[in-house]
Amino acid sequence: MTRRPLVAGNWKMNGLRASLNEIEAMGAAYDEALRARAELIVCPPATLIALARDIAARGGLGLGGQDCHAAPGGAHTGDISAEMLRDAGASYVIVGHSERRSDHGETDADVEAKAAAALRAGLTPIICVGETRAEREAGEALSVVGAQIEGSLPADAPSHVVVAYEPVWAIGTGLTPTADDVAEMHAFARARIEARLGRGGSEQVRILYGGSVKPSNARELLSVANVDGALVGGASLAAKEFIGVARAYC
Numbered sequence: 591m592t593r594r595p596l597v598a599g600n601w602k603m604n605g606l607r608a609s610l611n612e613i614e615a616m617g618a619a620y621d622e623a624l625r626a627r628a629e630l631i632v633c634p635p636a637t638l639i640a641l642a643r644d645i646a647a648r649g650g651l652g653l654g655g656q657d658c659h660a661a662p663g664g665a666h667t668g669d670i671s672a673e674m675l676r677d678a679g680a681s682y683v684i685v686g687h688s689e690r691r692s693d694h695g696e697t698d699a700d701v702e703a704k705a706a707a708a709l710r711a712g713l714t715p716i717i718c719v720g721e722t723r724a725e726r727e728a729g730e731a732l733s734v735v736g737a738q739i740e741g742s743l744p745a746d747a748p749s750h751v752v753v754a755y756e757p758v759w760a761i762g763t764g765l766t767p768t769a770d771d772v773a774e775m776h777a778f779a780r781a782r783i784e785a786r787l788g789r790g791g792s793e794q795v796r797i798l799y800g801g802s803v804k805p806s807n808a809r810e811l812l813s814v815a816n817v818d819g820a821l822v823g824g825a826s827l828a829a830k831e832f833i834g835v836a837r838a839y840c
């Protein structure tokens with residue numbers, strides 16, 4: 591089973607119109623050799639998606655949102671639906687990022703509903719899971735992530751959904767788990783995805799690693815078994831670094 595690697599940039603709450611230059615530069619650097627080896631997408635703030643649409647398309651890059659509401663529309667001031675993201679030019683949406691779970695109190699049930707909304711709208715959800723430092727230190731990392739997968743992945747999800755393992759303590763800290771810890775978690779995650787979706791589907795699900803991925807550690811992290819790509823935060827803001835991460839596949 592070959593899974594096409596996916597390198598996704600999560601810009602979080604960063605980026606103004608001037609940052610579209612970085613998406614242009616990413617497209618220019620996304621050459622044939624790299625295209626043959628990995629899919630690249632950028633998830634800028636929602637304000638930039640429609641503006642980035644043509645630039646990304648010219649460069650062969652995909653676009654994603656960073657969150658969506660579970661409903662297709664209605665009286666939900668400040669929220670954005672999966673249908674709106676799709677209309678603006680997105681083909682992916684991140685759901686259940688730990689910053690959404692902690693800043694907005696999102697539960698596994700909320701994340702499952704958002705993932706289902708993404709699928710309804712024709713978007714591919716990138717469903718995020720990951721333990722806190724206290725949970726890892728207490729020896730609970732596997733059980734926490736297992737429960738998050740069980741609760742956040744729609745039971746009828748198709749195999750093109752993406753799961754991202756992002757240990758909370760590795761996000762924006764420069765810390766990363768060891769390759770052995772990543773291997774253990776990703777193998778465990780695949781088994782839990784299989785239990786949730788049934789045999790057959792889970793072999794095709796891409797499981798990304800996220801948390802302090804940068805050009806200097808990408809090759810080691812992305813070569814671990816069952817790691818099918820990266821969800822990159824800080825290092826995705828500049829084209830040079832983001833492409834440097836993706837080049838781990840060349």
Ligand code: 13P
Nearest residue numbers: 600761762801802823824
């Ligand atoms: P950093 O790459 O900045 O650690 O962020 C990871 C992340 O949260 C991506 O979603």
